Amino acid sequence: MPVSQRIGTNALINMLGDWSLGRGVPLHTKLAEAMLDAIESGVLPAAATLPAERALARSLSVSRSTVTAAMNDLKSRGVLESRQGSGTRVVGSSPAQDPGATVLPGILGRGSVPVGAIDLAASVPADARALPQVEVDLAALLRAGPRHGYTPAGLPALRLAVAERLALGGLPTELENVLITNGAQHGLALALNMLTNRGDSVLVDEPTYPGIFDLLSARGLKPIPLPRTGGGIDTAELRRLVNEYDLSLAYLQTSVHNPTGFSMDDWQLRSLAKVCDELNLTVLEDLVLADLRYDGSRPTPLAGRVNHASILAIGSLSKLGWGGLRIGWLRAPHSLLERLIRARLSDDLGSSIPSQVIAAGVLASFDQVAKVRQETLLCRATTTSEYLARELPEWGLTIPLGGLSMWIELPGPYAEPLAQVAARHGVTIATGASASVASEADHFIRLCFDRPETQLMEGLDRLVQAWRAVC
Ligand SMILES: Cc1ncc(COP(=O)(O)O)c(C=O)c1O
CATH class of the missing domain: 3.40.640.10 (Type I PLP-dependent aspartate aminotransferase-like (Major domain))
Structure with a gap:
């Protein structure tokens, strides 16, 4: 998605998606996490200048202190910086996204994830956010x-x-x-x-x-x-x-x-x-x-x-x-x-x-953790299948009963070329051959949807572009 260097309030709000959904997490934390997702997925690019806090708070219908707390959080993580007279800028993604951390072999997608690509190949939770707060001190x-x-x-x-x-x-x-x-x-x-x-x-x-x-x-x-x-x-x-x-x-x-x-x-x-x-x-x-x-x-x-x-x-x-x-x-x-x-x-x-x-x-806290995970995954599975059914009706989709991934049948043996073109479009997927020794495996891909919503939507968008390029 082309993004201008100075981001308008409406553009930023679109990038954040349904950021305020969910219970039990303070609003400023949800806002900070949504901004972080947008930055890590490349939707909100490095060097972009954000709207003023007051205008953003007004458009998001939250207090200015909520926006300030979210921005301060991201500044303390080194993701945003403020310069006198020039506003708040995106510095880059958090240290967890450093190039060394993005080389993922074996079960995590059978290959490496190009720097900056969205990883929909590894069928694993994107991060540690599903864990409850547990104190581990001496x-x-x-x-x-x-x-x-x-x-x-x-x-x-x-x-x-x-x-x-x-x-x-x-x-x-x-x-x-x-x-x-x-x-x-x-x-x-x-x-x-x-x-x-x-x-x-x-x-x-x-x-x-x-x-x-x-x-x-x-x-x-x-x-x-x-x-x-x-x-x-x-x-x-x-x-x-x-x-x-x-x-x-x-x-x-x-x-x-x-x-x-x-x-x-x-x-x-x-x-x-x-x-x-x-x-x-x-x-x-x-x-x-x-x-x-x-x-x-x-x-x-x-x-x-x-x-x-x-x-x-x-x-x-x-x-x-x-x-x-x-x-x-x-x-x-x-x-x-x-x-x-x-x-x-x-x-x-x-x-x-x-x-x-x-x-x-x-x-x-098993019951609570499991319930939140089940609800979140169902929501992501539904979003993914609805989006793909609309954009790519020729793909064979089945909504899973559970889990983090979808097994998708392509209308031909295109898994490998699609995976390669998708990587060039900035998204990785797992080919059927990584999960199967059957000869028809090259008709299938596995797509992990357990990603923050903005990242997932950007990844799916890139995948759709990649499929059109393959076709
Ligand atoms: C079905 C299945 N079994 C085993 C594993 C390995 O899990 P762990 O990370 O606990 O080693 C995975 C991880 O992707 C899995 O999906």
Whole structure:
């Protein structure tokens, strides 16, 4: 969007979008965050001069002190500066956007994000804003657990909080079944290390979470794709593949599914549990997105439905809260958990105590955090699908039931060219091939909409331009 150097009040108000929505945050903070989003997304460019505070306050129908507080906040972060006689200017984006921080490999989009581009590829929360306020001072650290700070199985209080959360979700769990990990990726790595040998094959739902491919290939393991059918899994096909390849291990997302956003219902989970029991299949059940169904429902996971199949359930706070916490968990039967803890001990001696303290704080306000996340994500999913349906009716869209992303079918094998042209237009997307080994993967893209609204809209606008250029 071309923006003149001196920004008028109306132009700025358009750039800020619905900045005042939401409860529980002071108005000046919301205004500062909306301005920061506009600056970070490039909508409000560096060197632009802002309107006078008084005029802005009048047009926004807020007090002048609200505008002053927001501006002061951004000045203290080095994003705005005031010069005598020439008003307030945009200096640039916040330090979190420095070029070093924008090179994101692997699961975060399979490539690098060009400096200044809007990242709609990485299916992760944009920042830490979903976290509740949790004090982590020295006293909290001294209170938290062993004074030396090494907790190979995790802080007991956090293990208990996770166990209680899982039990509330229909999966009776004791503290002794829970291992705190450095995110779900770490939990998956520990489980694969324990359960596989180089050269083994592992059943993987298809399409799937891209990070599983990194984990499998690093261990010399072969993925055997099990196509998803609508929201669920074709159990007859599962049985066939297990028998044909003599498989004993599967990685399955049974709750909200990355990348499609579908979720299995009770009936599908029940028949899956039955087949897992029959085949005595061990399953790594990925529940990372389980709390992000927009309707707030949580069907009982597979681990709570099987009789004797061994299920290792894996969760994390990365999508509910923030990936930077690096806190996840593994729920496993006692015997397996003991072995996992020993393996973990040799790995890294335990997760960070400050992160575990914050994680316990997130779980203490779980209901509120989850509700706000579900509402926000539904709102972003709706905005994204409405915008794309209007601008690009030829794209195949389905509104997800939950999660951070949308799996979009293009009218041909254009994912790769679109991703390349989109990057040149200043927006990144994930190609279907990053989440799938199927040959039709190049008809699909994954788009993450978990971004502040101004950034998302600018990103979508750039994507539409990129598609028109490709066409
Ligand atoms: C389905 C799924 N599983 C696991 C992970 C890894 O999560 P974490 O950041 O907790 O390691 C992700 C992150 O994108 C994911 O989407």
